[in-house]
Amino acid sequence: MKVGFLKKWFNFFAAAIIVLLGTVIYSNSFLAQFTFDDTVFIRDNPYIRNIGDLSGLWNFSPPRFISFLTFAVNYHFSQLRVFGYHAVNLLIHLGSSFLVFWFMLLTFSSPALKEDGIKKYSFLLALLVALVFLAHPLQTESVTYIYQRVTSLAGFFYILSLALYAKSRLLQLNAQSPGGWIWFYLSSLVIGSAAMFTKENTVTLPFMIILYEACFFGNKDHSVRKYAAPFLLLLPVIPIALFFSHPMWKVDIVRMVSNPVTGIQYFLTQTRVLLTYMRLLFFPLNQNIDYDYSISRTLLEMPVLISCAAILITIFIAIKTFSKYRLISFAIFWFFITLLAESSIIPISDVIFEHRLYLPMVGYGIFLIAVIYYFLGEKKPYLPLIILLPVIAGYSLLTYKRNFVWQNETTLWSDAARKSPNKARPFYNLGNAYADNGNLQEAEKAFLRAYQLKPDIENANNLAAIYADQGQIDKAISIWETIVARSPNFTTAHFNLAVFYYKQGKYDPAIRHCDKLIELGNQVDPDFLKLLEPHRNK
DSSP: OHHHHHHHHHHHHHHHHHHHHHHHHTTTOTTOOOOTTHIIIIITOGGGSOTTOHHHHHHHOGGGHHHHHHHHHHHHHHTTOHHHHHHHHHHHHHHHHHHHHHHHHHHHTSGGGTTOGGGGGHHHHHHHHHHHHHHOGGGHHHHTSGGGHHHHHHHHHHHHHHHHHHHHHHHHHTTOSTTTHHHHHHHHHHHHHHHHTTOGGGGGHHHHHHHHHHHHTTTGGGHIIIIIGGGGGGTTHHHHHHHTSOHHHHHHHHHHHTOSSOHHHHHHHHHHHHHHHHHHHHOOOSOOSSOOOOOOOOTTSHHHHHHHHHHHHHHHHHHHTTTTOHHHHHHHHHHHHHTTTTSSSSOOSSSOOGGGGTTHHHHHHHHHHHHHIIIIISSSTTHHHHHHHHHHHHHHHHHHHHHHHTSSHHHHHHHHHHHOTTOHHHHHHHHHHHHHTTOHHHHHHHHHHHHHHOOOHHHHHHHHHHHHHTTOHHHHHHHHHHHHHHOTTOHHHHHHHHHHHHHTTOHHHHHHHHHHHHHTTOOOOHHHHHHHGGGTTO
C-alpha cells in the first residue's frame, strides 16, 4: 500500500515537472503566427472549416485523417486564433513527454533489466530521458510550427502504443490480473492503428514492437512470433490509405516517384543527412527551417563514404553492446528505425527537416542517460543528474530562444535566408512576407535574390509583380515578356501584359496577349474586351 502510494506521488511529481518546464520554455510560442505550410493546410484549408464533415476530411487526407480532425476541432472552437492551436500542440508534447517517462519506467521493469543496477534508479533516469525529449530545441519544429502537429501527434500515438504493449507483456509475465493483460495488448493495437492515420512515418511501429520484444523480453517460447509479430498486420494500413487517398495526395506520390532525384541518390544523400541529424541531436546549433543540402550522386563521394563508414560503425557498436548494454543498443536501433520511412530510398522533395527527429529524440535521450550511467554513474549513481541537469537547462534556453524565430513569416524566413544564402526558397518566402506587410523595397530585394538563385517562372513572376506594385512597369513588362517567351502557356503573365500594355496605350501587344488568353481557354473580363475592341485593326 505504501509502495503504491509512493509510486503515485513520484508519478505526480514527474508530471508536475514536465508540465512546469514545458509550459515555461514554450510560453513565448502561443502567439506565433501561421507560417510555411500552416497557410495551406490550416489557414486556407476549407476542409477543416466544418467539424461535422468527416467524409470531406477523410477524402482530403486519409493517411493524416486524425491529425486534420484535430485541426478541425481547433477551428470549430477558435477559428484562426493561433493561441488555441499552440495550446493543443503543447498539450500533445507534454503528453508525449510523460509517455516517454512511463515507457522508460516499464522498460526498466522488463526481464532484460531485472538484474541490472540501472533499475535501482529507474525513476530518476526515466525522468531525465523525458526531460531531454521535452526540452531539446529540435522539438520546436514539431511543437511551435503548428502544422507539424501531424508529427508530434503521430509520436504521441507511437509511444503510447509501445508503452501499452510493454505494460501488457509485464502483466502477462507477472501473472497479474489473469487475462487483464490482453486489454492493454488490444489497446496497443488500436492506438497503433490510430497512429497509422496520423502520419505516414508511423509505418515503422510494427518493427519497433518486434525490436522491443527481442531486446527486453527475449524470445523465450517464441514470444516475438506470438506477441510482437501480429503488429505486422498494421503494415498495409498506410499503403491502402494512400491508394484510396484524395487526388491531391496521389499527385504528391507521383511527384515523389518522378522526382529528378533517384531513389539511389536520395539514399546516398540520406547517409549524410543521418550524420547531420546526429550532430544536431548532440549539438543543436544553427537550426534552420530550410537547410541548403546538396544531392549526392555517387557512392564514391568522400562525404558519402565517411557517412556510410560512421553509420556502419554505429550499427556495429549497437550489435556488440546488445548483451551487456541493452539500453544503448536499443537506443541506436530506435534512431535508425524511426527514421526509416523518411531516410531510405523513397525520394522526398525535401531531404532534411528537423521535425523528422521528434521520434528519434526518444532514442537519443535513452542513449544519453545509458552511456552516462554505465560508463560514469554506475559507482556514482547521481552523476547522470549532475551532468544532465545543466544539459537540460541549456536545451531549455535554446528552445525558448528558437521560439522567437517562429513568431512570424518575416522572422522565420529572415533566419533561413541568413543560414541558407544560396537557396532560393527562403528568399521567395521572405519576399512574400515583406510584401504582405507592405514593405515593398525589402520584398524586391528578396525576390530579386530568389530569381538570381533560381530563375524559374514563379520567382520571375513574383519579381515582376513587385516591380509593378512599385510603379516600375517597364521592368515588370520586360520580365513577363521573358516568361511568355519561355513558357507561352503561362496565363498570369499574358493577363498582366495585356493589362499593363493597355494602361500604357500600347494596344496591339495588349490585344495580342488578350487573344492568347482566349486561345488558351481562359475567360477574359467582357468589360476589358470592350475597351480593347475599338483599337483592333488600327
